[in-house]
Amino acid sequence: MKRIAVINQKGGVGKTTTTVNLGAALAYHGRPTLLLDLDPQANMTVHVDKRPDMETETLTNLLIDDKPLNDLIQDTSLEGLSVVPSDTSLAGVEQVLANRIGRETILRQALENASADERFDFVLFDCPPSLGVLSANALVAADYVVIPMQAEYLSLQGMAKLLEVIDLVQKQLNAELEIACVLPCMLDSRTNLSAEVLHEIEEHFGNLLTETRIRNNVKLAEAPSFGRTIFEHAPDSNGAKDYAAFGLEFLERIGESSPAEDDITDDPELVERPDEPPATAEAEAESGA
Ligand SMILES: Nc1ncnc2c1ncn2[C@@H]1O[C@H](COP(=O)(O)OP(=O)(O)O)[C@@H](O)[C@H]1O
Ligand SMILES: [Mg+2]
Known part of the structure:
Protein backbone atom coordinates (compact mmCIF):
# COMPACT_ATOMS: atom_id res chain seq x y z
CA MET A 1 0.00 0.00 0.00
CA LYS A 2 1.44 3.34 -1.09
CA ARG A 3 0.76 6.39 1.09
CA ILE A 4 0.46 9.84 -0.40
CA ALA A 5 0.26 13.18 1.42
CA ALA A 27 -10.30 3.65 -7.91
CA TYR A 28 -11.48 3.75 -11.54
CA HIS A 29 -8.16 2.20 -12.52
CA GLY A 30 -9.03 -0.72 -10.29
CA ARG A 31 -6.81 0.45 -7.42
CA PRO A 32 -8.81 0.45 -4.18
CA THR A 33 -8.03 3.71 -2.42
CA LEU A 34 -8.58 5.03 1.09
CA LEU A 35 -8.93 8.77 1.74
CA LEU A 36 -7.95 10.16 5.13
CA ASP A 37 -9.32 13.57 6.06
CA LEU A 38 -6.69 15.29 8.20
CA ASP A 39 -8.33 18.71 8.02
CA PRO A 40 -10.59 19.79 10.93
CA GLN A 41 -12.64 21.73 8.37
CA ALA A 42 -13.73 18.32 7.05
CA ASN A 43 -14.19 19.58 3.49
CA MET A 44 -13.18 16.22 2.09
CA THR A 45 -15.54 14.36 4.39
CA VAL A 46 -18.40 16.49 3.06
CA HIS A 47 -17.14 16.15 -0.53
CA VAL A 48 -17.68 12.39 -0.35
CA ASP A 49 -21.11 12.92 1.17
CA LYS A 50 -20.34 12.12 4.79
CA ARG A 51 -21.80 14.63 7.23
CA PRO A 52 -19.89 14.37 10.45
CA ASP A 53 -22.22 14.19 13.44
CA MET A 54 -21.69 13.54 17.14
CA GLU A 55 -21.81 9.77 16.74
CA THR A 56 -19.45 9.41 13.80
CA GLU A 57 -16.03 8.29 14.80
CA THR A 58 -13.29 10.21 13.05
CA LEU A 59 -9.54 10.49 12.79
CA THR A 60 -9.62 12.22 16.17
CA ASN A 61 -10.50 8.86 17.73
CA LEU A 62 -7.49 7.32 16.04
CA LEU A 63 -5.05 10.06 16.98
CA ILE A 64 -6.21 10.58 20.57
CA ASP A 65 -7.91 7.36 21.68
CA ASP A 66 -5.86 4.79 19.75
CA LYS A 67 -8.98 3.64 17.93
CA PRO A 68 -7.95 1.09 15.26
CA LEU A 69 -8.00 2.50 11.72
CA ASN A 70 -10.12 -0.37 10.44
CA ASP A 71 -13.01 0.64 12.71
CA LEU A 72 -13.14 4.13 11.18
CA ILE A 73 -13.25 3.28 7.47
CA GLN A 74 -16.46 4.09 5.61
CA ASP A 75 -17.46 3.29 2.03
CA THR A 76 -18.26 6.11 -0.41
CA SER A 77 -20.69 6.10 -3.33
CA LEU A 78 -17.82 5.07 -5.59
CA GLU A 79 -16.71 1.48 -5.60
CA GLY A 80 -13.09 1.11 -4.55
CA LEU A 81 -13.05 4.47 -2.77
CA SER A 82 -13.31 4.58 1.03
CA VAL A 83 -12.82 7.33 3.58
CA VAL A 84 -11.90 7.98 7.18
CA PRO A 85 -13.81 11.15 8.04
CA SER A 86 -12.78 14.16 10.05
CA ASP A 87 -14.74 16.67 12.08
CA THR A 88 -14.05 19.87 13.98
CA SER A 89 -12.82 17.90 17.00
CA LEU A 90 -9.63 17.34 15.01
CA ALA A 91 -8.80 21.00 15.66
CA GLY A 92 -8.15 20.13 19.30
CA VAL A 93 -5.71 17.35 18.45
CA GLU A 94 -2.73 19.65 18.01
CA GLN A 95 -3.08 20.83 21.59
CA VAL A 96 -3.89 17.48 23.15
CA LEU A 97 -0.81 15.96 21.52
CA ALA A 98 1.45 18.95 22.09
CA ASN A 99 3.39 17.29 24.90
CA ARG A 100 3.02 13.67 23.92
CA ILE A 101 6.21 11.89 22.97
CA GLY A 102 6.07 10.35 19.53
CA ARG A 103 3.16 12.56 18.49
CA GLU A 104 4.38 12.77 14.89
CA THR A 105 4.39 9.01 14.39
CA ILE A 106 0.87 8.12 15.56
CA LEU A 107 -0.59 7.87 12.07
CA ARG A 108 2.30 5.82 10.72
CA GLN A 109 1.97 3.43 13.64
CA ALA A 110 -1.78 3.15 13.14
CA LEU A 111 -1.32 2.33 9.47
CA GLU A 112 1.27 -0.28 10.30
CA ASN A 113 -1.07 -1.90 12.82
CA ALA A 114 -4.03 -1.89 10.46
CA SER A 115 -4.88 -4.59 8.00
CA ALA A 116 -5.88 -1.79 5.61
CA ASP A 117 -2.83 -2.88 3.64
CA GLU A 118 -4.70 -5.87 2.35
CA ARG A 119 -7.73 -3.87 1.20
CA SER A 155 1.85 31.02 -5.28
CA LEU A 156 5.50 30.18 -4.59
CA GLN A 157 5.37 32.14 -1.37
CA GLY A 158 5.56 29.73 1.54
CA MET A 159 7.09 27.00 -0.63
CA ALA A 160 10.50 27.37 1.00
CA LYS A 161 8.95 26.68 4.38
CA LEU A 162 7.12 23.58 3.11
CA LEU A 163 10.27 22.22 1.47
CA GLU A 164 12.20 22.86 4.66
CA VAL A 165 9.68 20.84 6.68
CA ILE A 166 9.75 18.01 4.13
CA ASP A 167 13.54 18.03 4.29
CA LEU A 168 13.48 17.90 8.08
CA VAL A 169 11.06 14.96 8.08
CA GLN A 170 13.26 13.17 5.53
CA LYS A 171 16.34 13.67 7.70
CA GLN A 172 14.83 12.80 11.05
CA LEU A 173 11.73 10.68 10.80
CA ASN A 174 11.06 9.35 7.33
CA ALA A 175 14.01 8.89 5.00
CA GLU A 176 11.76 7.21 2.40
CA LEU A 177 9.65 10.32 1.81
CA GLU A 178 9.76 11.58 -1.78
CA ILE A 179 8.11 14.50 -3.54
CA ALA A 180 6.15 12.85 -6.36
CA CYS A 181 5.07 16.01 -8.11
CA VAL A 182 3.84 19.58 -8.06
CA LEU A 183 0.40 19.87 -9.64
CA PRO A 184 -0.82 23.21 -11.00
CA CYS A 185 -4.50 23.64 -10.17
CA MET A 186 -7.22 26.08 -11.22
CA LEU A 187 -5.41 27.20 -14.33
CA ASP A 188 -6.95 30.01 -16.28
CA SER A 189 -5.69 29.59 -19.82
CA ARG A 190 -7.08 32.98 -20.83
CA THR A 191 -4.55 34.91 -18.78
CA ASN A 192 -0.85 35.37 -19.35
CA LEU A 193 -0.38 35.33 -15.61
CA SER A 194 -0.99 31.57 -15.43
CA ALA A 195 1.68 30.96 -18.07
CA GLU A 196 4.14 33.21 -16.26
CA VAL A 197 3.52 31.54 -12.91
CA LEU A 198 3.81 28.10 -14.49
CA HIS A 199 7.16 29.10 -15.90
CA GLU A 200 8.23 30.22 -12.45
CA ILE A 201 7.06 26.97 -10.87
CA GLU A 202 8.95 25.01 -13.51
CA GLU A 203 12.13 26.96 -12.84
CA HIS A 204 11.76 26.17 -9.17
CA PHE A 205 10.74 22.51 -9.37
CA GLY A 206 12.07 21.31 -12.73
CA ASN A 207 10.55 18.00 -13.77
CA LEU A 208 8.61 17.65 -10.52
CA LEU A 209 6.09 19.90 -12.25
CA THR A 210 3.45 17.65 -13.78
CA GLU A 211 2.60 17.67 -17.44
CA THR A 212 -1.04 17.60 -16.43
CA ARG A 213 -2.66 20.96 -15.77
CA ILE A 214 -5.88 21.12 -13.80
CA ARG A 215 -7.91 23.81 -15.51
CA ASN A 216 -10.44 26.04 -13.84
CA ASN A 217 -13.66 24.15 -14.19
CA VAL A 218 -16.99 25.04 -12.66
CA ALA A 223 -19.09 18.53 -7.27
CA PRO A 224 -18.55 18.89 -3.49
CA SER A 225 -22.06 20.25 -2.97
CA PHE A 226 -23.43 17.11 -4.63
CA GLY A 227 -21.23 14.90 -2.47
CA ARG A 228 -19.78 13.29 -5.59
CA THR A 229 -16.40 12.93 -7.25
CA ILE A 230 -15.99 14.69 -10.59
CA PHE A 231 -16.28 11.38 -12.46
CA GLU A 232 -19.73 10.81 -11.01
CA HIS A 233 -20.87 14.43 -11.14
CA ALA A 234 -19.70 15.41 -14.63
CA PRO A 235 -17.80 12.63 -16.40
CA ASP A 236 -17.50 14.61 -19.64
CA SER A 237 -16.19 17.81 -18.04
CA ASN A 238 -12.69 19.19 -18.41
CA GLY A 239 -12.33 18.60 -14.69
CA ALA A 240 -12.90 14.86 -15.16
CA LYS A 241 -10.51 14.79 -18.12
CA ASP A 242 -7.80 16.63 -16.21
CA TYR A 243 -8.00 14.45 -13.11
CA ALA A 244 -8.13 11.28 -15.22
CA ALA A 245 -4.94 12.45 -16.94
CA PHE A 246 -3.38 13.26 -13.60
CA GLY A 247 -4.27 9.81 -12.25
CA LEU A 248 -2.37 8.19 -15.11
CA GLU A 249 0.56 10.56 -14.85
CA PHE A 250 0.75 9.98 -11.11
CA LEU A 251 0.84 6.19 -11.52
CA GLU A 252 3.55 6.57 -14.12
CA ARG A 253 5.61 8.92 -11.98
CA ILE A 254 5.70 6.56 -9.02
CA GLY A 255 6.34 3.54 -11.23
CA GLU A 256 2.92 2.03 -10.60
CA SER A 257 1.45 1.98 -14.10
CA SER A 258 -1.07 -0.81 -14.42
CA PRO A 259 -0.07 -4.03 -16.20
CA ALA A 260 -2.18 -3.03 -19.21
CA GLU A 261 -0.23 0.21 -19.51
CA ASP A 262 3.09 -1.58 -18.98
CA ASP A 263 2.24 -3.85 -21.88
CA ILE A 264 2.17 -1.04 -24.38
CA THR A 265 5.86 -0.42 -23.74
CA ASP A 266 6.35 -3.58 -25.81
CA ASP A 267 5.06 -1.54 -28.72
CA PRO A 268 8.21 -0.50 -30.61
CA GLU A 269 6.70 2.86 -31.54
CA LEU A 270 6.30 3.76 -27.90
CA VAL A 271 9.76 2.59 -26.96
CA GLU A 272 11.11 5.18 -29.41
CA ARG A 273 9.45 7.92 -27.40
CA PRO A 274 12.28 8.82 -24.99
CA ASP A 275 14.45 9.87 -27.96
CA GLU A 276 11.95 12.48 -29.01
CA PRO A 277 12.86 16.00 -27.99
CA PRO A 278 11.02 17.27 -24.93
CA ALA A 279 8.01 19.28 -25.99
CA THR A 280 7.90 21.99 -23.36
CA ALA A 281 8.17 25.60 -24.43
CA GLU A 282 11.16 25.99 -22.19
CA ALA A 283 13.02 23.06 -23.70
CA GLU A 284 12.30 24.47 -27.14
CA ALA A 285 13.68 27.82 -26.10
CA GLU A 286 16.79 26.16 -24.70
CA SER A 287 17.42 24.14 -27.83
CA GLY A 288 17.07 27.35 -29.82
CA ALA A 289 13.89 26.23 -31.56
N1 LIG B 1 -9.85 23.28 -10.94
C1 LIG B 1 -10.79 23.93 -10.26
N2 LIG B 1 -11.69 24.71 -10.91
C2 LIG B 1 -12.64 25.38 -10.20
N3 LIG B 1 -12.78 25.35 -8.89
C3 LIG B 1 -11.92 24.59 -8.18
C4 LIG B 1 -10.89 23.84 -8.82
N4 LIG B 1 -10.18 23.18 -7.87
C5 LIG B 1 -10.75 23.51 -6.69
N5 LIG B 1 -11.80 24.34 -6.85
C6 LIG B 1 -12.61 24.98 -5.82
O1 LIG B 1 -11.79 25.91 -5.12
C7 LIG B 1 -12.00 25.86 -3.73
C8 LIG B 1 -10.72 25.46 -3.01
O2 LIG B 1 -10.33 24.16 -3.42
P1 LIG B 1 -9.94 23.03 -2.37
O3 LIG B 1 -9.66 21.79 -3.13
O4 LIG B 1 -10.97 22.94 -1.30
O5 LIG B 1 -8.60 23.65 -1.79
P2 LIG B 1 -7.81 23.34 -0.42
O6 LIG B 1 -8.18 21.96 0.02
O7 LIG B 1 -6.36 23.48 -0.79
O8 LIG B 1 -8.24 24.39 0.55
C9 LIG B 1 -13.14 24.85 -3.53
O9 LIG B 1 -14.33 25.56 -3.47
C10 LIG B 1 -13.09 23.99 -4.77
O10 LIG B 1 -14.35 23.45 -5.10
MG1 LIG C 1 -8.94 21.34 1.88
Whole structure:
Protein backbone atom coordinates (compact mmCIF):
# COMPACT_ATOMS: atom_id res chain seq x y z
CA MET A 1 0.00 0.00 0.00
CA LYS A 2 1.44 3.34 -1.09
CA ARG A 3 0.76 6.39 1.09
CA ILE A 4 0.46 9.84 -0.40
CA ALA A 5 0.26 13.18 1.42
CA VAL A 6 -1.49 15.92 -0.53
CA ILE A 7 -0.06 18.99 1.10
CA ASN A 8 0.38 22.76 0.83
CA GLN A 9 -0.01 24.95 3.87
CA LYS A 10 -1.89 27.51 1.79
CA GLY A 11 -5.65 27.16 1.83
CA GLY A 12 -7.77 27.08 -1.30
CA VAL A 13 -5.10 25.75 -3.67
CA GLY A 14 -6.88 22.51 -4.61
CA LYS A 15 -5.71 19.98 -2.00
CA THR A 16 -9.12 18.56 -1.18
CA THR A 17 -10.29 18.56 -4.81
CA THR A 18 -7.09 16.78 -5.78
CA THR A 19 -7.26 14.22 -2.97
CA VAL A 20 -10.85 13.24 -3.77
CA ASN A 21 -10.46 13.13 -7.53
CA LEU A 22 -7.02 11.52 -7.61
CA GLY A 23 -8.47 8.90 -5.28
CA ALA A 24 -11.44 8.45 -7.59
CA ALA A 25 -9.20 8.19 -10.65
CA LEU A 26 -7.13 5.51 -8.92
CA ALA A 27 -10.30 3.65 -7.91
CA TYR A 28 -11.48 3.75 -11.54
CA HIS A 29 -8.16 2.20 -12.52
CA GLY A 30 -9.03 -0.72 -10.29
CA ARG A 31 -6.81 0.45 -7.42
CA PRO A 32 -8.81 0.45 -4.18
CA THR A 33 -8.03 3.71 -2.42
CA LEU A 34 -8.58 5.03 1.09
CA LEU A 35 -8.93 8.77 1.74
CA LEU A 36 -7.95 10.16 5.13
CA ASP A 37 -9.32 13.57 6.06
CA LEU A 38 -6.69 15.29 8.20
CA ASP A 39 -8.33 18.71 8.02
CA PRO A 40 -10.59 19.79 10.93
CA GLN A 41 -12.64 21.73 8.37
CA ALA A 42 -13.73 18.32 7.05
CA ASN A 43 -14.19 19.58 3.49
CA MET A 44 -13.18 16.22 2.09
CA THR A 45 -15.54 14.36 4.39
CA VAL A 46 -18.40 16.49 3.06
CA HIS A 47 -17.14 16.15 -0.53
CA VAL A 48 -17.68 12.39 -0.35
CA ASP A 49 -21.11 12.92 1.17
CA LYS A 50 -20.34 12.12 4.79
CA ARG A 51 -21.80 14.63 7.23
CA PRO A 52 -19.89 14.37 10.45
CA ASP A 53 -22.22 14.19 13.44
CA MET A 54 -21.69 13.54 17.14
CA GLU A 55 -21.81 9.77 16.74
CA THR A 56 -19.45 9.41 13.80
CA GLU A 57 -16.03 8.29 14.80
CA THR A 58 -13.29 10.21 13.05
CA LEU A 59 -9.54 10.49 12.79
CA THR A 60 -9.62 12.22 16.17
CA ASN A 61 -10.50 8.86 17.73
CA LEU A 62 -7.49 7.32 16.04
CA LEU A 63 -5.05 10.06 16.98
CA ILE A 64 -6.21 10.58 20.57
CA ASP A 65 -7.91 7.36 21.68
CA ASP A 66 -5.86 4.79 19.75
CA LYS A 67 -8.98 3.64 17.93
CA PRO A 68 -7.95 1.09 15.26
CA LEU A 69 -8.00 2.50 11.72
CA ASN A 70 -10.12 -0.37 10.44
CA ASP A 71 -13.01 0.64 12.71
CA LEU A 72 -13.14 4.13 11.18
CA ILE A 73 -13.25 3.28 7.47
CA GLN A 74 -16.46 4.09 5.61
CA ASP A 75 -17.46 3.29 2.03
CA THR A 76 -18.26 6.11 -0.41
CA SER A 77 -20.69 6.10 -3.33
CA LEU A 78 -17.82 5.07 -5.59
CA GLU A 79 -16.71 1.48 -5.60
CA GLY A 80 -13.09 1.11 -4.55
CA LEU A 81 -13.05 4.47 -2.77
CA SER A 82 -13.31 4.58 1.03
CA VAL A 83 -12.82 7.33 3.58
CA VAL A 84 -11.90 7.98 7.18
CA PRO A 85 -13.81 11.15 8.04
CA SER A 86 -12.78 14.16 10.05
CA ASP A 87 -14.74 16.67 12.08
CA THR A 88 -14.05 19.87 13.98
CA SER A 89 -12.82 17.90 17.00
CA LEU A 90 -9.63 17.34 15.01
CA ALA A 91 -8.80 21.00 15.66
CA GLY A 92 -8.15 20.13 19.30
CA VAL A 93 -5.71 17.35 18.45
CA GLU A 94 -2.73 19.65 18.01
CA GLN A 95 -3.08 20.83 21.59
CA VAL A 96 -3.89 17.48 23.15
CA LEU A 97 -0.81 15.96 21.52
CA ALA A 98 1.45 18.95 22.09
CA ASN A 99 3.39 17.29 24.90
CA ARG A 100 3.02 13.67 23.92
CA ILE A 101 6.21 11.89 22.97
CA GLY A 102 6.07 10.35 19.53
CA ARG A 103 3.16 12.56 18.49
CA GLU A 104 4.38 12.77 14.89
CA THR A 105 4.39 9.01 14.39
CA ILE A 106 0.87 8.12 15.56
CA LEU A 107 -0.59 7.87 12.07
CA ARG A 108 2.30 5.82 10.72
CA GLN A 109 1.97 3.43 13.64
CA ALA A 110 -1.78 3.15 13.14
CA LEU A 111 -1.32 2.33 9.47
CA GLU A 112 1.27 -0.28 10.30
CA ASN A 113 -1.07 -1.90 12.82
CA ALA A 114 -4.03 -1.89 10.46
CA SER A 115 -4.88 -4.59 8.00
CA ALA A 116 -5.88 -1.79 5.61
CA ASP A 117 -2.83 -2.88 3.64
CA GLU A 118 -4.70 -5.87 2.35
CA ARG A 119 -7.73 -3.87 1.20
CA PHE A 120 -6.17 -0.78 -0.36
CA ASP A 121 -3.48 -0.07 -2.93
CA PHE A 122 -3.30 3.59 -1.95
CA VAL A 123 -4.08 5.79 0.99
CA LEU A 124 -4.26 9.55 0.40
CA PHE A 125 -3.98 12.13 3.17
CA ASP A 126 -5.84 15.41 2.69
CA CYS A 127 -3.77 17.80 4.82
CA PRO A 128 -4.94 20.92 6.64
CA PRO A 129 -3.69 24.37 5.57
CA SER A 130 -0.98 24.48 8.24
CA LEU A 131 2.28 22.77 9.10
CA GLY A 132 1.43 21.52 12.58
CA VAL A 133 1.17 18.09 14.19
CA LEU A 134 -1.48 16.85 11.75
CA SER A 135 0.60 17.64 8.67
CA ALA A 136 3.67 16.21 10.39
CA ASN A 137 1.79 12.95 10.94
CA ALA A 138 0.93 12.86 7.23
CA LEU A 139 4.53 13.47 6.15
CA VAL A 140 5.93 10.90 8.56
CA ALA A 141 3.45 8.26 7.39
CA ALA A 142 3.77 9.02 3.66
CA ASP A 143 5.85 7.51 0.87
CA TYR A 144 5.07 10.37 -1.51
CA VAL A 145 4.10 14.01 -1.40
CA VAL A 146 1.84 15.67 -3.96
CA ILE A 147 1.91 19.47 -3.84
CA PRO A 148 -1.06 21.17 -5.51
CA MET A 149 -0.35 24.78 -6.40
CA GLN A 150 -2.58 27.50 -7.65
CA ALA A 151 -1.04 29.24 -10.64
CA GLU A 152 -1.44 32.76 -9.36
CA TYR A 153 0.69 35.61 -8.14
CA LEU A 154 2.65 34.72 -4.97
CA SER A 155 1.85 31.02 -5.28
CA LEU A 156 5.50 30.18 -4.59
CA GLN A 157 5.37 32.14 -1.37
CA GLY A 158 5.56 29.73 1.54
CA MET A 159 7.09 27.00 -0.63
CA ALA A 160 10.50 27.37 1.00
CA LYS A 161 8.95 26.68 4.38
CA LEU A 162 7.12 23.58 3.11
CA LEU A 163 10.27 22.22 1.47
CA GLU A 164 12.20 22.86 4.66
CA VAL A 165 9.68 20.84 6.68
CA ILE A 166 9.75 18.01 4.13
CA ASP A 167 13.54 18.03 4.29
CA LEU A 168 13.48 17.90 8.08
CA VAL A 169 11.06 14.96 8.08
CA GLN A 170 13.26 13.17 5.53
CA LYS A 171 16.34 13.67 7.70
CA GLN A 172 14.83 12.80 11.05
CA LEU A 173 11.73 10.68 10.80
CA ASN A 174 11.06 9.35 7.33
CA ALA A 175 14.01 8.89 5.00
CA GLU A 176 11.76 7.21 2.40
CA LEU A 177 9.65 10.32 1.81
CA GLU A 178 9.76 11.58 -1.78
CA ILE A 179 8.11 14.50 -3.54
CA ALA A 180 6.15 12.85 -6.36
CA CYS A 181 5.07 16.01 -8.11
CA VAL A 182 3.84 19.58 -8.06
CA LEU A 183 0.40 19.87 -9.64
CA PRO A 184 -0.82 23.21 -11.00
CA CYS A 185 -4.50 23.64 -10.17
CA MET A 186 -7.22 26.08 -11.22
CA LEU A 187 -5.41 27.20 -14.33
CA ASP A 188 -6.95 30.01 -16.28
CA SER A 189 -5.69 29.59 -19.82
CA ARG A 190 -7.08 32.98 -20.83
CA THR A 191 -4.55 34.91 -18.78
CA ASN A 192 -0.85 35.37 -19.35
CA LEU A 193 -0.38 35.33 -15.61
CA SER A 194 -0.99 31.57 -15.43
CA ALA A 195 1.68 30.96 -18.07
CA GLU A 196 4.14 33.21 -16.26
CA VAL A 197 3.52 31.54 -12.91
CA LEU A 198 3.81 28.10 -14.49
CA HIS A 199 7.16 29.10 -15.90
CA GLU A 200 8.23 30.22 -12.45
CA ILE A 201 7.06 26.97 -10.87
CA GLU A 202 8.95 25.01 -13.51
CA GLU A 203 12.13 26.96 -12.84
CA HIS A 204 11.76 26.17 -9.17
CA PHE A 205 10.74 22.51 -9.37
CA GLY A 206 12.07 21.31 -12.73
CA ASN A 207 10.55 18.00 -13.77
CA LEU A 208 8.61 17.65 -10.52
CA LEU A 209 6.09 19.90 -12.25
CA THR A 210 3.45 17.65 -13.78
CA GLU A 211 2.60 17.67 -17.44
CA THR A 212 -1.04 17.60 -16.43
CA ARG A 213 -2.66 20.96 -15.77
CA ILE A 214 -5.88 21.12 -13.80
CA ARG A 215 -7.91 23.81 -15.51
CA ASN A 216 -10.44 26.04 -13.84
CA ASN A 217 -13.66 24.15 -14.19
CA VAL A 218 -16.99 25.04 -12.66
CA LYS A 219 -17.98 21.36 -12.42
CA LEU A 220 -15.06 20.77 -10.06
CA ALA A 221 -16.32 23.58 -7.87
CA GLU A 222 -19.88 22.19 -7.96
CA ALA A 223 -19.09 18.53 -7.27
CA PRO A 224 -18.55 18.89 -3.49
CA SER A 225 -22.06 20.25 -2.97
CA PHE A 226 -23.43 17.11 -4.63
CA GLY A 227 -21.23 14.90 -2.47
CA ARG A 228 -19.78 13.29 -5.59
CA THR A 229 -16.40 12.93 -7.25
CA ILE A 230 -15.99 14.69 -10.59
CA PHE A 231 -16.28 11.38 -12.46
CA GLU A 232 -19.73 10.81 -11.01
CA HIS A 233 -20.87 14.43 -11.14
CA ALA A 234 -19.70 15.41 -14.63
CA PRO A 235 -17.80 12.63 -16.40
CA ASP A 236 -17.50 14.61 -19.64
CA SER A 237 -16.19 17.81 -18.04
CA ASN A 238 -12.69 19.19 -18.41
CA GLY A 239 -12.33 18.60 -14.69
CA ALA A 240 -12.90 14.86 -15.16
CA LYS A 241 -10.51 14.79 -18.12
CA ASP A 242 -7.80 16.63 -16.21
CA TYR A 243 -8.00 14.45 -13.11
CA ALA A 244 -8.13 11.28 -15.22
CA ALA A 245 -4.94 12.45 -16.94
CA PHE A 246 -3.38 13.26 -13.60
CA GLY A 247 -4.27 9.81 -12.25
CA LEU A 248 -2.37 8.19 -15.11
CA GLU A 249 0.56 10.56 -14.85
CA PHE A 250 0.75 9.98 -11.11
CA LEU A 251 0.84 6.19 -11.52
CA GLU A 252 3.55 6.57 -14.12
CA ARG A 253 5.61 8.92 -11.98
CA ILE A 254 5.70 6.56 -9.02
CA GLY A 255 6.34 3.54 -11.23
CA GLU A 256 2.92 2.03 -10.60
CA SER A 257 1.45 1.98 -14.10
CA SER A 258 -1.07 -0.81 -14.42
CA PRO A 259 -0.07 -4.03 -16.20
CA ALA A 260 -2.18 -3.03 -19.21
CA GLU A 261 -0.23 0.21 -19.51
CA ASP A 262 3.09 -1.58 -18.98
CA ASP A 263 2.24 -3.85 -21.88
CA ILE A 264 2.17 -1.04 -24.38
CA THR A 265 5.86 -0.42 -23.74
CA ASP A 266 6.35 -3.58 -25.81
CA ASP A 267 5.06 -1.54 -28.72
CA PRO A 268 8.21 -0.50 -30.61
CA GLU A 269 6.70 2.86 -31.54
CA LEU A 270 6.30 3.76 -27.90
CA VAL A 271 9.76 2.59 -26.96
CA GLU A 272 11.11 5.18 -29.41
CA ARG A 273 9.45 7.92 -27.40
CA PRO A 274 12.28 8.82 -24.99
CA ASP A 275 14.45 9.87 -27.96
CA GLU A 276 11.95 12.48 -29.01
CA PRO A 277 12.86 16.00 -27.99
CA PRO A 278 11.02 17.27 -24.93
CA ALA A 279 8.01 19.28 -25.99
CA THR A 280 7.90 21.99 -23.36
CA ALA A 281 8.17 25.60 -24.43
CA GLU A 282 11.16 25.99 -22.19
CA ALA A 283 13.02 23.06 -23.70
CA GLU A 284 12.30 24.47 -27.14
CA ALA A 285 13.68 27.82 -26.10
CA GLU A 286 16.79 26.16 -24.70
CA SER A 287 17.42 24.14 -27.83
CA GLY A 288 17.07 27.35 -29.82
CA ALA A 289 13.89 26.23 -31.56
N1 LIG B 1 -9.85 23.28 -10.94
C1 LIG B 1 -10.79 23.93 -10.26
N2 LIG B 1 -11.69 24.71 -10.91
C2 LIG B 1 -12.64 25.38 -10.20
N3 LIG B 1 -12.78 25.35 -8.89
C3 LIG B 1 -11.92 24.59 -8.18
C4 LIG B 1 -10.89 23.84 -8.82
N4 LIG B 1 -10.18 23.18 -7.87
C5 LIG B 1 -10.75 23.51 -6.69
N5 LIG B 1 -11.80 24.34 -6.85
C6 LIG B 1 -12.61 24.98 -5.82
O1 LIG B 1 -11.79 25.91 -5.12
C7 LIG B 1 -12.00 25.86 -3.73
C8 LIG B 1 -10.72 25.46 -3.01
O2 LIG B 1 -10.33 24.16 -3.42
P1 LIG B 1 -9.94 23.03 -2.37
O3 LIG B 1 -9.66 21.79 -3.13
O4 LIG B 1 -10.97 22.94 -1.30
O5 LIG B 1 -8.60 23.65 -1.79
P2 LIG B 1 -7.81 23.34 -0.42
O6 LIG B 1 -8.18 21.96 0.02
O7 LIG B 1 -6.36 23.48 -0.79
O8 LIG B 1 -8.24 24.39 0.55
C9 LIG B 1 -13.14 24.85 -3.53
O9 LIG B 1 -14.33 25.56 -3.47
C10 LIG B 1 -13.09 23.99 -4.77
O10 LIG B 1 -14.35 23.45 -5.10
MG1 LIG C 1 -8.94 21.34 1.88
